[in-house]
Amino acid sequence: MTGSPEQVIRNVLADLPRHRGVVVDSPPGAGKSTLVVRAAAHIAATGEPLMIVAQTNEQVDDLVTRICAGHPRLTVGRLSAGGYVPPLRLLELPGVRVGTRVQDLGDPDIVIATADKWAWIGGRVWPWAIVDEAYQMRSDKLLRIAGLFERALFVGDPGQLDPFSIVDGDRWSGLSWDPLQSAVSVLLRHNPDLPVHRLPVSWRLPASAAPVVSRAFYPFTGFRSGTSEGDRRLELATGGMGTPHDRALEEAARSGWALLELPNRHTVRTDGEAVQAVALLAGRLLQRGAVASSEQGERPVTADRVAVGAAHRDQVAAIRAAGVPPEITVDTANRLQGREYDVTIVLHPLSGRRDATAFHLESGRLCVLASRHRHACVVVARAGIADLLDAHPSAEPVQLGVPVKFPDGWEANQSVLDHLSRHRV
Amino acid sequence: MSDRLDDLERRIDELRAGVRTAMRARDGAHARVLRAELRSAERAWDALVSGEQPAKEEPPRLVTVREQVHQGLRLLGAAAQPRLIVAVSTAFFGGTISSSRLTSLRRDEERSFRSLPFGRPYYLCAALTDRLSPARGLLTLSTWPLERRVVGPLSPRVDFLTCAIAVAEQKTHDERADRLLLRMARNIPGATDGTLSPPDPGRVAEAARAELRVHADRDTRDRAELAERAAAQLGDTARLFGAATLSTIKKENAT
């Protein structure tokens, strides 16, 4: 691992005028947004117009807020689709204008929109662009907007879920412009000489989690935690009752991880017992008045600081129906990407399964679920995942000309499971 | 007659099914018996359908296989595999041999030599490996110097380039010769313009010579050393057809 985060950011900024494209890989919570805001201000300071591309409306709004907070004198135009209702906090910002057409925005320093919205814009070329969450963006989206800018900074997390399609895209596999590949893969295959930087420090993941996530999902590049052991503390205000759920929360508060293991059994996806356990854990966490203290100070872990993650939508629905406090976010891995919480409760994708499919083994899925927390992550799973991995047949097809993707989902799952087994309740 | 044909067809179907069932059960012996019956039924069917026994016409053979191989090797001027010899023979001498007929050739030659040493003006014989054993699948001429008949590590490549030059330098070029030359030229750096059109023979020869110069010194050295060993250690038969094993050499040396 080379250089401090500050040094990396400076290197990135220095590279911007030297290359047509610059890529920055950012592991979970490594200050990607901070980098985007810094780079935006840096470019805007040159007086040249900048466009920013993000993937979802929430991400766009979030970036607008951060840019305005950090650089109140910059003017920002927020492009949106017709049906979009901007949140109040955005309308209150002085330098921000919202509109559906570029003409409506005046002539701001920065124009920002989702990739989907940018695809409808034409007739103008920006000298600079920043593409956020570029690993989650499909390359066909990039194809639609790449004509809008001359140079670009691509920022994203290579460890999360790859983009996908509802149709079979095998016909394009091996092509350097395979539309189903991520924007970054296609960009780098055509421009292999572009510099790729890596943010080396996760500010989100605590010292207990960074090495685990790094080893399992970023085995070749790696990253470290920005905080040391003991910098983050999670305390439960009220005592437990000695139930497995309480003990799991105590273990998580103590060590940052807990595996609440249920008896080995093959179940349906919406395994009632596991769903119940997840809901119970979420409820108990709030009841016991968890308090998180960190370099940001001390604050209670309120419902909005807790998330519950699962692999499938029907699991999410079942968990919700099982009585999770409504303010707690419950969602699939896909939709938790890029989010941050104090504590997460995860239903393990392989829990209760008899056979692992490629979907279940996709390393990005587990990576997202295991890297959203600042303090602790509680995993609920049925026993037997180790046997399931052991029995997993390996017959994945191999496409010529498609670079092998690492980490392998099997290895990543094994690595995480190995760590979790030390925090079993 | 059509009754007879129907009967035969039914019988053939039965036999085929029987053979395939036996084969799936890996019952080789039973399958062989049925297969023999099947072949005779099929022959009878052929005879009925075409009204006569199909007699395969052998093309008139003017030049013996042996002589065709000799011609081919003389043209190539280096140790070569049967496949290449056949291609050369077909392209330049209107040859009719197939490489399968060359498999027993070397053994026949050896037998003939043993019964009457040096009774013929030339023998089709083996190339010799660094162990002085016969190299697999390579033919040479007895009239060549030993240096040309031994193979060091670089010799397969050197021989290939030598052969390519020889093919390129042939005066007459028809379509078959062009195709042979193209096939060889594609594997020599700089010998083609990258298309599938017939290559320029001069360019091919030039490119082959250029690569040859890279290997020549070392290969010549290796061959000289091998040839010296062969001359010193092998008797007449082994010098032409290769020493079978290490023990053969010892025995031959002893006598």
Added chain:
Amino acid sequence: MSLLTSLARLRALDEGIAQPIATVRHCHLAARPMVFVPLKLSGEAAAPLAAMLGTDRDRPRLLVVTQPRNRDLRFAWAAELAGVLLPYVEGFLHRTETVERRNADPYERAVDAPQIVVPNQAGVGFVRLLGRSMRFRRADGPWPVPESVPLLGRWLTYFGERAAYPGSSLMPAMTEELGRHWASGQSGLEDANLAALLAWITTGPSDDAEDPLIWPPAGPATDPGFDAEVLAPAMESGSPERVTEALRTQLEPTWGLMWQAIDLLAGLEAGAGVASRWEQDRGSFSGMAAHIAEGAPPQPRRDGAVAAAAKLARMERAQAAYDVQRAYDDPLVMAEYRLTGEAFAGEVVDTDPGNTEGEGRSRKLRPIVVIKTDDPVRLAPGASLGTPQRRGQGAELVSAGDGLVTVKITKGMGRGRTAAPGAVPEIGERVCYTSLTDEFQGSPALPDAEATPWTHGGPPQEYVPDDEDAQEEWS
């Protein structure tokens, strides 16, 4: 596959006969389909061995390459194949209708289109490879072929590509179509065997279907035992008749199965969306014909960046539409969504047809319908809904719980102050609502291929088929 299909498979296994998983037919069946059963030589990528084809079940054409390693014979076979397929395909180009388009010139669309039916997915793959191996050949130059061969290559490429397009019926694979309508009591893998699948549907499972001596494989791969014991000796004998007869024995059984399968599918009534998808097929077919008529070059070896993105967008759109249409056309398909809580059906127990929202000029009719359902509803309030009973309408979920769902109709009520008769479901009517809706959102434009950006390799070299393409060896 859903639990509903799994249950049907379990039932099939238990009862020894396949179970329906569709109540209507979801593919178009042509009045005069071309059944095409090709065989290839083992060990080769696309060396044709034989094909049985035709539009008349009683008079199949058998085309055979009696010596598959002889390229002249192979090209002759290709020309023969063109002699059968091209007249069939081109026969549909004469009768057309004029289609008006918004923002574009009107165009001519064939009133009917060809349909080439192959036994299985591997058959489609083989057609694609055949097309690939033929379309670059030329009628002049060093390896000349009959002019019809490259033309056939372009059509086969087109059909093979179109087969991957969701909902298209120009080149259906029989086992796939059967499998969309019936669940057998065997695995999906075993369903790829046409004889086995048909046995499940008609008479019940039979191990005979896996015995190549009784039911030869439906191709394009032949049975290795047949290759070893029958075909190889026949070829060696040098008797074309014997080779032909041998291959006939391998094709005739499948030929019969194919027509049996067509009859089975024909026994189902077509779903409502079938005609509109076939209309798209006709449009696509006419487009391809126009393309060829304009003298455009053959399809490139692989899609360029822009073409790939455009095709992906079209295919995704087609897939979404196909999924929605099948559910709206077929209650048994909709049941899969009811099972997962994305749809619900039940009886209307209360209505407020005159409910309005807003005041004055913006006052709008928003009838309320309350439905009693046994389905597990997993839809959040505010979810927008559609209904197969009134396809023009849109609705919104107001609340759900305790087996009662309240729905507000938000679209398709017209401007009147009261609802048109029949527009609002009556009490006692059975209705179904689902969050699955087919709302077409146009996809944004792609750059022209010449303007491919630097991120995708820049403008591609213009594709001109060269001599190398035409002379590519056919081993």
Added chain:
Amino acid sequence: MSGLKREGDHAHRLEALRGTTPQQPHDARAIAALAANPGCARRALMDGAGVDKDAAARHLGFPAPFGQSPFAITRGNVFEALVKADGCAELLRMLRELLGLTVAEVAYHDVENVGAHLRHAHTRTLIDRAARDGHDAGTLYDHPLLSLEIAGHTAYLEPDVVAFQLGGRFHIVEIKSFAVIDGQADPSAVAAAARQAAVYVLALRTLLEELGHDPLKVSHDVVLVCPENFANRPVASLVDVRRQLAVLRRQLTRMTSLDRLLEELPEDLTFDLRPDEDGRPTRPVAELGDALRRTTARYAPDCLSTCDMCFFCRDEARQEGASDLLGRQVRDELGGVASVTEALGLADGTRDPAEGQEEIARLLRNAERLRGECLA
């Protein structure tokens, strides 16, 4: 001490399982196939004991549905000969184009020249010399013979060609006759080739390690040579086999840890075919069947393309009415319900859910209700 004893027992038990049937040697394909269904105890035991599964299945009256067409075999042989013809002229061209092999690097060693019995030793010598001498070593090694320890037995492996002098590293060359068309080949065929090549990579790495060299001198990129498009002309592609190597290592480790499976077996259990003098099995079929049925198979339809025992196990699954017959996905969807009648009983309500089955019962009953409603 006890570990040693256990290991001895283990080997002894495996010998007993095989009985008088000759040991079935593992080739690269068989080793690569170990990963096809690792959860199957029956297969693990048969492979571990070196039982000839093909012979067993035939004897049981369930011959495997595999066969290779003579046309495919001929095609494969002809293609390999073409690639290796004229001192590997085609191969040299491809290595020069693909990996930048320099023109000077052409030295060719046919390991087989020494005769079959010395091939393995000669391979060792040549590879040792190459790893030691570096640039002065040969470039292509034809017909090498490598070995790998599989569950206590030595398996001999024959890679097509080993190439050296590509950046100072050894590369396994794998020649296959399936076509690469416009840059793409059948992904399952490529995967099979990659799994097989990974076995060679591992064997060669093991050899280097034994000889005291750096095992990573063997590249994890293998050179896959296939016919291009519809012609015979070979084309080479690099295939990264790191994933296959990881899987292979896991499977080989599993092979040596069959203890748990062996412990559960009755003492006298054997899969012996009792071959007569001609090698024909004489063991009563029913007896062999019973012996095999005392081990647990994990049948899945994928077995139909990967395991010699597939028809036997499918038949067993049918008799048991196992939902495995319908595929892994169906089986997984049914949660813990393994039998068809049980699932149907839960669906139509004729059977009360056991503890833990309430959920799947509810889902199945709902599905049954919906089907009934729609088909009425």
